[in-house]
Amino acid sequence: MSATTTSPLAGDAASLIIRALLDFRSLWTTHDLVTTTGVPAQTIRRVVNRLEREELVERQAPGVIAVPSWLTLLRRWNEEVRFSRDVRVTYWRSKHGAQPLLDRVAATPVRHAVSGAHAARVWVPETPAGPTVIYTPDARAAATVWELVPARGRAIILAEPSGDVVYTRSRKTDSGIRLAAPAQVLADLLTGAASAGAAEPLTHWMLEHELEWRY
Numbered sequence: 001m002s003a004t005t006t007s008p009l010a011g012d013a014a015s016l017i018i019r020a021l022l023d024f025r026s027l028w029t030t031h032d033l034v035t036t037t038g039v040p041a042q043t044i045r046r047v048v049n050r051l052e053r054e055e056l057v058e059r060q061a062p063g064v065i066a067v068p069s070w071l072t073l074l075r076r077w078n079e080e081v082r083f084s085r086d087v088r089v090t091y092w093r094s095k096h097g098a099q100p101l102l103d104r105v106a107a108t109p110v111r112h113a114v115s116g117a118h119a120a121r122v123w124v125p126e127t128p129a130g131p132t133v134i135y136t137p138d139a140r141a142a143a144t145v146w147e148l149v150p151a152r153g154r155a156i157i158l159a160e161p162s163g164d165v166v167y168t169r170s171r172k173t174d175s176g177i178r179l180a181a182p183a184q185v186l187a188d189l190l191t192g193a194a195s196a197g198a199a200e201p202l203t204h205w206m207l208e209h210e211l212e213w214r215y
Helices: 012-023 030-037 041-053 070-080 098-107 116-123 139-145 182-190 199-208
Strands: 058-061 064-066 088-094 113-115 132-135 148-150 156-160
Touching (some): 012 030, 012 041, 012 070, 012 182, 030 041, 070 182, 088 098, 098 132, 113 116, 113 182, 116 199, 139 148, 139 156, 182 199
16 A cells, blocks of 8 residues: 655554554564565664654563554554555446455455455444455556456545555455455544544453454
């Protein structure tokens, strides 16, 4: 994902680092973050130093950090990277309906990660309904394979990210659909992937079931 600011917490590299800090319950060294994210050590040190100044990470020992509050970190990340601002989106409708679309997505080799309300409802069924949000590298190519047609309504949103962050640690459902990781889904819900309030049920679930989604 891209961002329009020059903040050290904006951009793909910073997002890879922050997603790792969100996705894992861990004590981290720079070496660990390099291994997990593939981001150069110099960049990791710069991002971590900024996070430490903002009290979003804390030192546990020399060279070792931890995240005191994953939700605070996620909300800070939302200030830099927002679904409604930093992702290219196009709107579509299915010739066959929502569930046949998802069945078709699962049956094709097109790279994807489902986010938004549909993904959240896998973990929290009471999540308010919202548009079907699917990350994919090339929306037009995917729409052809998935038999979608352009639409003015927002029932189906195809989102083209600038990098691979949104596909990182995706979850595969029994039906074969790839879901964006919970932290990514929540970040998207909080920044425009669904109507106001759609993020609240998932937020509560993630706070109460941290061991189920953080490695």
